[in-house]
Amino acid sequence: MTAYFIRRLLLVIPTFIGITIMVFTITRFVPGGPVERIIAEARQMQTGQASSTSSMSDTRSSQPLSEEQIQRLKEYYGFDKPVLISYVLWLGKVVTGDLGRSTRYYDPVWSMILERIPISLYFGILTLICIYGVCIPLGIAKAVRHKTGFDNISSVLIFAGYAIPGWVAGVLLLVILGSNMDLFPLGGMTSDLFEDLNFFNKILDVAWHTALPLFAYLIGSFTVMTLLMKNTLMDNLSSDYVRTAIAKGLPFKQAVFRHALQNSLIPIATSFGNNISIILTGSFLIEKVFNINGMGLLGYESVVDRDYPVVMGILVISSLLFMIGNILSDFCVAMVDPRVRFK
Numbered sequence: 001m002t003a004y005f006i007r008r009l010l011l012v013i014p015t016f017i018g019i020t021i022m023v024f025t026i027t028r029f030v031p032g033g034p035v036e037r038i039i040a041e042a043r044q045m046q047t048g049q050a051s052s053t054s055s056m057s058d059t060r061s062s063q064p065l066s067e068e069q070i071q072r073l074k075e076y077y078g079f080d081k082p083v084l085i086s087y088v089l090w091l092g093k094v095v096t097g098d099l100g101r102s103t104r105y106y107d108p109v110w111s112m113i114l115e116r117i118p119i120s121l122y123f124g125i126l127t128l129i130c131i132y133g134v135c136i137p138l139g140i141a142k143a144v145r146h147k148t149g150f151d152n153i154s155s156v157l158i159f160a161g162y163a164i165p166g167w168v169a170g171v172l173l174l175v176i177l178g179s180n181m182d183l184f185p186l187g188g189m190t191s192d193l194f195e196d197l198n199f200f201n202k203i204l205d206v207a208w209h210t211a212l213p214l215f216a217y218l219i220g221s222f223t224v225m226t227l228l229m230k231n232t233l234m235d236n237l238s239s240d241y242v243r244t245a246i247a248k249g250l251p252f253k254q255a256v257f258r259h260a261l262q263n264s265l266i267p268i269a270t271s272f273g274n275n276i277s278i279i280l281t282g283s284f285l286i287e288k289v290f291n292i293n294g295m296g297l298l299g300y301e302s303v304v305d306r307d308y309p310v311v312m313g314i315l316v317i318s319s320l321l322f323m324i325g326n327i328l329s330d331f332c333v334a335m336v337d338p339r340v341r342f343k
Helices: 002-029 034-047 067-077 083-095 109-144 149-163 166-180 199-218 222-237 240-247 252-264 266-272 275-281 284-289 295-304 308-336
Strands: none
Touching: 002 083, 002 308, 034 067, 109 149, 109 199, 109 222, 109 252, 109 295, 109 308, 149 222, 166 199, 166 284, 199 284, 222 252, 222 266, 240 252, 252 266, 266 308, 284 295, 295 308
16 A cells, blocks of 8 residues: 555656646746736836727837837746746746745735635635535435435425525625625625624624625535435445345344445545645635635636736645645545555
Protein backbone atom coordinates (compact mmCIF):
# COMPACT_ATOMS: atom_id res chain seq x y z
CA MET A 1 0.00 0.00 0.00
CA THR A 2 2.85 2.37 0.80
CA ALA A 3 4.40 1.89 -2.64
CA TYR A 4 1.03 2.52 -4.29
CA PHE A 5 0.51 5.84 -2.58
CA ILE A 6 4.10 6.89 -3.23
CA ARG A 7 3.49 6.32 -6.94
CA ARG A 8 0.24 8.30 -6.72
CA LEU A 9 2.07 11.18 -5.04
CA LEU A 10 4.78 11.12 -7.70
CA LEU A 11 2.11 11.29 -10.41
CA VAL A 12 0.94 14.58 -8.90
CA ILE A 13 4.04 16.32 -10.28
CA PRO A 14 3.56 15.65 -14.03
CA THR A 15 -0.19 16.11 -13.72
CA PHE A 16 0.28 19.47 -12.02
CA ILE A 17 2.76 20.57 -14.70
CA GLY A 18 0.38 19.51 -17.46
CA ILE A 19 -2.58 21.40 -15.97
CA THR A 20 -0.70 24.59 -15.21
CA ILE A 21 1.24 24.79 -18.47
CA MET A 22 -1.97 24.42 -20.46
CA VAL A 23 -3.75 27.22 -18.60
CA PHE A 24 -0.60 29.35 -18.54
CA THR A 25 -0.33 29.07 -22.33
CA ILE A 26 -3.97 30.05 -22.74
CA THR A 27 -3.47 33.18 -20.64
CA ARG A 28 -0.66 34.26 -22.95
CA PHE A 29 -2.81 34.15 -26.08
CA VAL A 30 -6.17 35.37 -24.77
CA PRO A 31 -6.66 39.06 -25.64
CA GLY A 32 -7.44 41.66 -23.00
CA GLY A 33 -4.49 41.15 -20.68
CA PRO A 34 -2.92 43.75 -18.38
CA VAL A 35 -1.01 45.46 -21.20
CA GLU A 36 -4.13 45.82 -23.34
CA ARG A 37 -6.09 47.05 -20.32
CA ILE A 38 -3.55 49.79 -19.58
CA ILE A 39 -3.58 50.86 -23.23
CA ALA A 40 -7.38 51.01 -23.18
CA GLU A 41 -7.38 53.06 -19.97
CA ALA A 42 -4.77 55.42 -21.41
CA ARG A 43 -6.83 55.82 -24.58
CA GLN A 44 -9.93 56.52 -22.51
CA MET A 45 -8.13 59.21 -20.55
CA GLN A 46 -6.76 60.65 -23.76
CA THR A 47 -10.01 60.77 -25.71
CA GLY A 48 -12.35 61.35 -22.76
CA GLN A 49 -14.61 58.49 -23.70
CA ALA A 50 -16.89 57.09 -21.03
CA SER A 51 -16.43 53.44 -21.88
CA SER A 52 -13.23 51.47 -21.39
CA THR A 53 -14.33 48.71 -23.77
CA SER A 54 -13.21 50.38 -26.97
CA SER A 55 -11.72 48.18 -29.65
CA MET A 56 -8.00 47.40 -29.46
CA SER A 57 -7.71 47.50 -33.27
CA ASP A 58 -7.66 51.27 -33.64
CA THR A 59 -5.17 52.92 -35.93
CA ARG A 60 -1.62 53.68 -34.86
CA SER A 61 -2.39 57.39 -34.79
CA SER A 62 -4.76 56.85 -31.88
CA GLN A 63 -2.22 54.79 -29.92
CA PRO A 64 -1.76 56.62 -26.59
CA LEU A 65 1.49 54.82 -25.68
CA SER A 66 4.71 54.65 -27.58
CA GLU A 67 6.28 51.38 -28.67
CA GLU A 68 8.96 51.81 -26.01
CA GLN A 69 6.35 52.21 -23.28
CA ILE A 70 4.46 49.15 -24.50
CA GLN A 71 7.68 47.13 -24.52
CA ARG A 72 8.44 48.19 -20.95
CA LEU A 73 4.96 47.09 -19.90
CA LYS A 74 5.49 43.70 -21.55
CA GLU A 75 8.81 43.33 -19.73
CA TYR A 76 7.20 44.32 -16.42
CA TYR A 77 4.42 41.75 -16.76
CA GLY A 78 6.66 39.07 -18.30
CA PHE A 79 5.07 39.05 -21.74
CA ASP A 80 8.34 39.78 -23.56
CA LYS A 81 9.65 36.21 -23.23
CA PRO A 82 8.56 33.00 -24.96
CA VAL A 83 5.77 31.05 -23.29
CA LEU A 84 7.96 28.16 -22.17
CA ILE A 85 10.59 30.42 -20.60
CA SER A 86 7.90 32.48 -18.87
CA TYR A 87 6.29 29.30 -17.54
CA VAL A 88 9.59 27.99 -16.15
CA LEU A 89 10.23 31.31 -14.41
CA TRP A 90 6.68 31.31 -12.99
CA LEU A 91 6.99 27.68 -11.84
CA GLY A 92 10.28 28.48 -10.11
CA LYS A 93 8.56 31.22 -8.11
CA VAL A 94 5.65 28.91 -7.25
CA VAL A 95 8.03 26.30 -5.86
CA THR A 96 9.41 28.93 -3.50
CA GLY A 97 5.87 29.92 -2.44
CA ASP A 98 5.65 33.11 -4.50
CA LEU A 99 2.46 33.30 -6.58
CA GLY A 100 3.25 36.78 -7.85
CA ARG A 101 1.24 39.99 -7.64
CA SER A 102 -2.16 40.85 -8.95
CA THR A 103 -2.04 42.85 -12.18
CA ARG A 104 -5.31 44.52 -11.21
CA TYR A 105 -4.83 45.43 -7.55
CA TYR A 106 -1.03 44.98 -7.27
CA ASP A 107 -1.44 43.00 -4.05
CA PRO A 108 0.37 39.70 -3.42
CA VAL A 109 -1.72 36.83 -4.73
CA TRP A 110 -1.10 34.79 -1.59
CA SER A 111 -2.54 37.51 0.64
CA MET A 112 -5.61 37.88 -1.59
CA ILE A 113 -6.25 34.14 -1.49
CA LEU A 114 -5.58 33.76 2.23
CA GLU A 115 -7.99 36.59 2.92
CA ARG A 116 -10.82 34.70 1.25
CA ILE A 117 -10.02 31.09 2.15
CA PRO A 118 -11.61 31.24 5.64
CA ILE A 119 -14.94 32.34 4.17
CA SER A 120 -14.95 29.58 1.56
CA LEU A 121 -13.83 27.03 4.16
CA TYR A 122 -16.59 28.14 6.48
CA PHE A 123 -19.35 27.60 3.94
CA GLY A 124 -17.64 24.55 2.43
CA ILE A 125 -17.30 22.69 5.72
CA LEU A 126 -20.84 23.58 6.79
CA THR A 127 -22.15 22.39 3.43
CA LEU A 128 -20.18 19.16 3.66
CA ILE A 129 -21.40 18.44 7.19
CA CYS A 130 -25.01 19.17 6.29
CA ILE A 131 -24.91 17.10 3.10
CA TYR A 132 -23.39 13.99 4.63
CA GLY A 133 -25.21 14.43 7.92
CA VAL A 134 -28.61 14.62 6.24
CA CYS A 135 -28.28 12.76 2.94
CA ILE A 136 -26.93 9.49 4.34
CA PRO A 137 -29.70 9.06 6.98
CA LEU A 138 -32.30 10.30 4.49
CA GLY A 139 -31.11 7.88 1.82
CA ILE A 140 -31.22 5.02 4.32
CA ALA A 141 -34.75 5.96 5.37
CA LYS A 142 -35.91 6.23 1.76
CA ALA A 143 -34.43 2.82 0.89
CA VAL A 144 -36.01 1.12 3.88
CA ARG A 145 -39.38 2.81 3.21
CA HIS A 146 -39.30 2.52 -0.56
CA LYS A 147 -42.56 3.50 -2.35
CA THR A 148 -44.17 4.71 0.86
CA GLY A 149 -45.65 8.16 1.38
CA PHE A 150 -42.44 9.34 3.05
CA ASP A 151 -40.35 8.19 0.08
CA ASN A 152 -42.64 9.80 -2.50
CA ILE A 153 -43.01 13.14 -0.72
CA SER A 154 -39.29 13.44 0.04
CA SER A 155 -38.48 12.57 -3.59
CA VAL A 156 -40.73 15.37 -4.83
CA LEU A 157 -39.05 17.84 -2.48
CA ILE A 158 -35.46 16.92 -3.31
CA PHE A 159 -36.13 16.84 -7.07
CA ALA A 160 -37.79 20.25 -6.84
CA GLY A 161 -34.70 21.53 -5.05
CA TYR A 162 -32.46 19.96 -7.68
CA ALA A 163 -34.40 21.69 -10.46
CA ILE A 164 -33.83 25.14 -8.93
CA PRO A 165 -30.28 26.54 -9.30
CA GLY A 166 -28.76 27.63 -6.02
CA TRP A 167 -28.28 31.23 -7.08
CA VAL A 168 -31.91 31.45 -8.25
CA ALA A 169 -33.06 30.13 -4.89
CA GLY A 170 -30.79 32.71 -3.26
CA VAL A 171 -32.39 35.55 -5.20
CA LEU A 172 -35.89 34.34 -4.28
CA LEU A 173 -34.93 34.03 -0.62
CA LEU A 174 -33.42 37.51 -0.60
CA VAL A 175 -36.52 39.03 -2.20
CA ILE A 176 -39.06 37.21 -0.03
CA LEU A 177 -37.33 36.74 3.33
CA GLY A 178 -34.81 39.56 3.11
CA SER A 179 -36.45 42.45 1.30
CA ASN A 180 -40.19 41.89 1.73
CA MET A 181 -40.34 40.28 5.18
CA ASP A 182 -37.06 41.70 6.56
CA LEU A 183 -36.26 38.47 8.38
CA PHE A 184 -32.72 38.05 7.07
CA PRO A 185 -29.97 40.44 5.91
CA LEU A 186 -29.55 41.20 2.22
CA GLY A 187 -25.91 40.13 2.07
CA GLY A 188 -22.52 40.14 3.68
CA MET A 189 -21.18 38.05 6.53
CA THR A 190 -21.69 40.41 9.48
CA SER A 191 -23.70 43.44 10.49
CA ASP A 192 -22.34 46.97 10.58
CA LEU A 193 -22.17 46.96 14.39
CA PHE A 194 -20.58 43.52 14.59
CA GLU A 195 -17.51 44.70 16.51
CA ASP A 196 -19.67 46.20 19.25
CA LEU A 197 -21.48 42.92 19.96
CA ASN A 198 -20.51 40.44 22.65
CA PHE A 199 -19.26 36.96 21.79
CA PHE A 200 -22.64 35.23 21.94
CA ASN A 201 -24.34 37.89 19.83
CA LYS A 202 -21.49 37.74 17.31
CA ILE A 203 -22.17 34.04 16.84
CA LEU A 204 -25.87 34.74 16.37
CA ASP A 205 -25.10 37.51 13.90
CA VAL A 206 -22.85 35.28 11.79
CA ALA A 207 -25.45 32.49 11.89
CA TRP A 208 -28.12 35.01 10.84
CA HIS A 209 -26.07 36.00 7.81
CA THR A 210 -25.18 32.35 7.07
CA ALA A 211 -28.69 30.90 6.89
CA LEU A 212 -29.76 31.99 3.40
CA PRO A 213 -26.42 31.43 1.60
CA LEU A 214 -26.07 28.01 3.21
CA PHE A 215 -29.55 27.03 2.05
CA ALA A 216 -28.66 28.17 -1.46
CA TYR A 217 -25.51 26.03 -1.35
CA LEU A 218 -27.41 22.98 -0.13
CA ILE A 219 -30.58 23.05 -2.20
CA GLY A 220 -29.10 21.38 -5.26
CA SER A 221 -26.67 19.08 -3.46
CA PHE A 222 -29.10 16.88 -1.56
CA THR A 223 -30.58 15.06 -4.53
CA VAL A 224 -27.50 13.34 -5.94
CA MET A 225 -26.10 12.20 -2.60
CA THR A 226 -29.49 11.10 -1.22
CA LEU A 227 -30.44 9.07 -4.30
CA LEU A 228 -26.94 7.60 -4.51
CA MET A 229 -27.25 6.41 -0.92
CA LYS A 230 -30.78 5.09 -1.46
CA ASN A 231 -30.14 3.25 -4.73
CA THR A 232 -26.87 1.69 -3.54
CA LEU A 233 -28.46 0.49 -0.31
CA MET A 234 -31.44 -0.95 -2.18
CA ASP A 235 -29.08 -2.86 -4.48
CA ASN A 236 -27.28 -4.35 -1.49
CA LEU A 237 -30.52 -5.17 0.31
CA SER A 238 -31.63 -7.20 -2.70
CA SER A 239 -28.31 -9.07 -2.93
CA ASP A 240 -27.99 -12.73 -2.00
CA TYR A 241 -25.86 -12.30 1.12
CA VAL A 242 -28.40 -9.97 2.75
CA ARG A 243 -31.38 -12.14 1.83
CA THR A 244 -29.55 -15.18 3.16
CA ALA A 245 -28.82 -13.42 6.45
CA ILE A 246 -32.48 -12.45 6.80
CA ALA A 247 -33.61 -15.98 5.90
CA LYS A 248 -31.40 -17.35 8.69
CA GLY A 249 -33.24 -15.21 11.22
CA LEU A 250 -31.20 -12.00 11.32
CA PRO A 251 -33.49 -9.01 12.06
CA PHE A 252 -34.00 -6.69 9.11
CA LYS A 253 -32.58 -3.71 11.02
CA GLN A 254 -29.35 -5.55 11.77
CA ALA A 255 -29.12 -6.74 8.17
CA VAL A 256 -29.27 -3.13 7.03
CA PHE A 257 -26.77 -1.64 9.45
CA ARG A 258 -24.39 -4.59 9.93
CA HIS A 259 -24.17 -5.88 6.36
CA ALA A 260 -25.71 -3.75 3.62
CA LEU A 261 -24.81 -0.29 4.90
CA GLN A 262 -21.02 -0.69 4.87
CA ASN A 263 -20.98 -1.80 1.23
CA SER A 264 -23.40 0.99 0.35
CA LEU A 265 -21.00 3.59 1.69
CA ILE A 266 -18.33 2.72 -0.89
CA PRO A 267 -19.68 5.05 -3.63
CA ILE A 268 -20.06 7.79 -1.01
CA ALA A 269 -16.45 7.29 0.09
CA THR A 270 -15.10 7.64 -3.46
CA SER A 271 -16.31 11.24 -3.65
CA PHE A 272 -15.36 12.31 -0.14
CA GLY A 273 -11.74 13.18 -0.86
CA ASN A 274 -12.63 15.22 -3.93
CA ASN A 275 -14.79 17.49 -1.82
CA ILE A 276 -11.64 18.98 -0.27
CA SER A 277 -11.10 21.06 -3.38
CA ILE A 278 -14.82 21.72 -3.84
CA ILE A 279 -15.25 23.27 -0.39
CA LEU A 280 -12.60 25.87 -1.28
CA THR A 281 -13.84 26.85 -4.72
CA GLY A 282 -17.33 27.88 -3.64
CA SER A 283 -19.92 29.22 -6.08
CA PHE A 284 -19.27 32.62 -7.61
CA LEU A 285 -22.97 33.09 -8.48
CA ILE A 286 -24.12 32.48 -4.90
CA GLU A 287 -21.29 34.60 -3.53
CA LYS A 288 -22.22 37.35 -5.97
CA VAL A 289 -25.90 37.24 -4.97
CA PHE A 290 -25.16 37.39 -1.26
CA ASN A 291 -22.11 39.66 -1.56
CA ILE A 292 -19.79 37.07 -0.01
CA ASN A 293 -16.15 37.76 -0.72
CA GLY A 294 -14.96 34.17 -1.05
CA MET A 295 -12.75 32.16 -3.37
CA GLY A 296 -15.47 31.64 -5.96
CA LEU A 297 -16.05 35.36 -6.41
CA LEU A 298 -12.31 36.03 -6.45
CA GLY A 299 -11.80 33.46 -9.20
CA TYR A 300 -14.65 34.85 -11.26
CA GLU A 301 -13.46 38.45 -10.96
CA SER A 302 -9.87 37.48 -11.78
CA VAL A 303 -11.01 35.78 -15.00
CA VAL A 304 -13.21 38.73 -15.99
CA ASP A 305 -10.43 41.24 -15.24
CA ARG A 306 -7.80 39.06 -16.94
CA ASP A 307 -5.87 39.05 -13.66
CA TYR A 308 -3.69 36.13 -14.70
CA PRO A 309 -1.48 35.82 -11.58
CA VAL A 310 -4.61 35.41 -9.44
CA VAL A 311 -6.09 32.95 -11.93
CA MET A 312 -2.91 30.86 -11.84
CA GLY A 313 -2.67 31.12 -8.05
CA ILE A 314 -6.19 29.78 -7.60
CA LEU A 315 -5.45 27.07 -10.17
CA VAL A 316 -2.34 25.98 -8.23
CA ILE A 317 -4.28 25.57 -5.00
CA SER A 318 -7.39 23.96 -6.49
CA SER A 319 -5.48 21.51 -8.71
CA LEU A 320 -3.20 20.36 -5.88
CA LEU A 321 -6.14 19.92 -3.53
CA PHE A 322 -8.07 18.02 -6.18
CA MET A 323 -5.22 15.58 -6.81
CA ILE A 324 -4.59 15.09 -3.11
CA GLY A 325 -8.34 14.59 -2.69
CA ASN A 326 -8.22 11.75 -5.22
CA ILE A 327 -5.59 10.03 -3.11
CA LEU A 328 -7.66 10.56 0.03
CA SER A 329 -10.64 9.05 -1.78
CA ASP A 330 -8.60 5.85 -2.21
CA PHE A 331 -7.88 5.88 1.52
CA CYS A 332 -11.59 6.29 2.26
CA VAL A 333 -12.51 3.39 -0.02
CA ALA A 334 -9.89 1.18 1.64
CA MET A 335 -11.29 2.05 5.08
CA VAL A 336 -14.88 1.26 4.08
CA ASP A 337 -14.21 -1.79 1.88
CA PRO A 338 -11.82 -4.35 3.43
CA ARG A 339 -11.64 -6.17 0.08
CA VAL A 340 -9.62 -3.33 -1.43
CA ARG A 341 -5.91 -4.00 -1.50
CA PHE A 342 -3.50 -1.53 -3.14
CA LYS A 343 -0.58 -3.10 -4.95
